[in-house]
Amino acid sequence: MSKDETTTAADAPKKSKKMLMIIVIAAVVLLGGGGAGAFFMLKGDKAEAAPVKGSVVALEEAMTINLADGHYLKLNFSLQQTADAGSESVDTSEARELAIDEYTGKTLAELSTEKGREELKAELTSKIVKAYTEDGKKMVMGLYFTSFVTQ
Template sequence: MADETKDGAAEAPKKSKKMLMIIVIAVVVLLGGGGGAYFMLKGDKAEAAKTPEKGAVTGIDDALTINLADSHYLKIKFALQQTAEAGTEEVDTSEAIELTIDAYTGKTVAELSTEKGREEIKSELLAKIVKAYTEEKKEMVMGIYYTQFVTQ
C-alpha cells in the first residue's frame, strides 16, 4: 500500500507540470498572435494614411511599339493615375513614355507572358515614374493602367 501511495503522489505533480506547461505555451502563443496582429493592423493604418488620394487619369494618345528580344515586339498603351495633389491639369506623358520604352526594350516574350513577369516590370516602371513625377516632395502620379498590351 505504501508503494501505491508513493506512485500516486509521484504522478500528480507530473500531470500538474504538464498542464502548467500547456497553459504557459498557450498563453505565449496567444500573446504572440495578439501582438503580431496589433503590429500588422497598425502598419495597415499607417500605410493607408500614406496612400495619396486618386486624382485625374491621363492617357497616352497613341500605342507604343517597342522592340523586344529575338525579333519580337510589344504594342503597349497606358494611362497614368495622378494624385489629387496634382490637380486637374494633365501631366506631360513624354517622360513616362521614355521610361516605358527603356523598361521594356530588350525584354523577352517569355518574361512578359507570365503575370509575375509583367507585374515585376510594371512595379519597377511605376517606381521610376513616381520618382520622375515627384515635384518638391509632392507625388504627381501614383499608378499605371495598361489599356493595351500585345506581344508578338
C-alpha cells in the same frame, strides 16, 4: 542564543531588502527600456498617408517597342494622377520614355507570364512615380495598361 545566531537573524532582513530593491530596479529598467524602444520603433514606422486619386491621363497613341529575338510589344497605358497634381494633366513624354527603356530588349518569355508582367509593371510604376514627384509631392501614383500585345 549565541552571538552567531543573532547576527544571522539580523542580516536576513537586510539581505532580503537588498534583493527586493535589486529586483525592483531591474524591473523598472527593463520595463522603461522596453517602453522607450517600442515608442521609438512605432514613431519611426509612421506610414505615409496614401495619396488621394486625381484624374487619369491616357497616352494618346500606343507604342511599339522592340523586344529581344525579333519580337515586339505594342503597349499603351494611362497614368493615375494624385489630387496634388491638380486639374492640369501631366506631360506623358517622360512616362513614355521610361516605358521604352524598361521594356526594350526584354524577352517574350519574360512578358508572357503574369508574374513577369507584374514585376516589370511594378518597376515601371516605381520609376514613373519617382520621375513625377516634385518637391516631395507625388503627381502620379500608378499606371493602368490599356493595351499590351506581344508578337
